[in-house]
Amino acid sequence: MKQILFLGALALILSSACSQQTKENNTLTKEEKADGWQLLFDGKTSDGWRNYNKSTFPAGWEITEDGTLHCPGSGRGEAGGKDRGDILYGDKKFGNFHLKLEWKISEGGNSGIFYLAQESDTLDYIYKTAPEMQVLDNERHPDAKAGKDGNRMAGSLYDLxxxxxxxxxxxxxxxxxxxxxxxxxxxxxxxxxxxxxxxLWTPQWNDLVAGSKFPELNPNWADVATEGYIGLQDHGDDVWFRNIKIKEL
Structure with missing residues (x-):
């Protein structure tokens, strides 16, 4: 009887330990690989990533020891500074896809995730070409109370x-x-x-964009491309990304 109780207790301990284990970051499971997922960030290098409208990865971004893609704060907002700026995964454009990632923002921080983005000789920022999923400290950043009905808070399609x-x-x-x-x-x-x-591309979409700030930035902003780049924003604040993976649909 004691042996049975001991084995039962041991099983509970092992079960609890297994439940507390987390999947290693920046990796794919066998199931994900079989299902067509691919990593866009390996947690160790900047392979595949580069500055918007440039061919190199900015020195102002870094890969941390714990495997995150980190944009250190500059305190200069979108003005950024030397060797900084928005980055994109430049190896491939994506059209129909399922993107997954994790983000963490600093206190009072602002950033964003772009998709269907285009590069242009005449447009200096990625947000002038692409929809943006907002990344924000809702409690402290003023943008949380700007815009309309919370459309500049985290997770929103920025300003829309x-x-x-x-x-x-x-x-x-x-x-x-x-x-x-x-x-x-x-x-x-x-x-x-x-x-x-x-x-996208519906009359409702066109009307919404027409009433926003985007036509002033780019008159053709509403005509979002059918495929484009995945990008991450340097808004001058500390922000971290990891487990960036994508599956084409």
């Missing part, structure tokens, strides 16, 4: 569609993100919940 429900975690904690794009339909999924759903 608010994330509902608003479920971002506080600064310093990791958030999970999924972005799905399929034949013009787009979903933002934040921490396991769909918070934004919209449709």
């Amino acid at each position: 569609y608010p994330a509902v429900p608003q479920n971002a975690k506080p600064a310093g904690e990791w958030n999970t993100v999924e972005i799905k794009v399929y034949k013009g339909s787009v979903w933002h999924i934040q921490n396991g919940e769909t918070v934004v759903e919209y449709h």
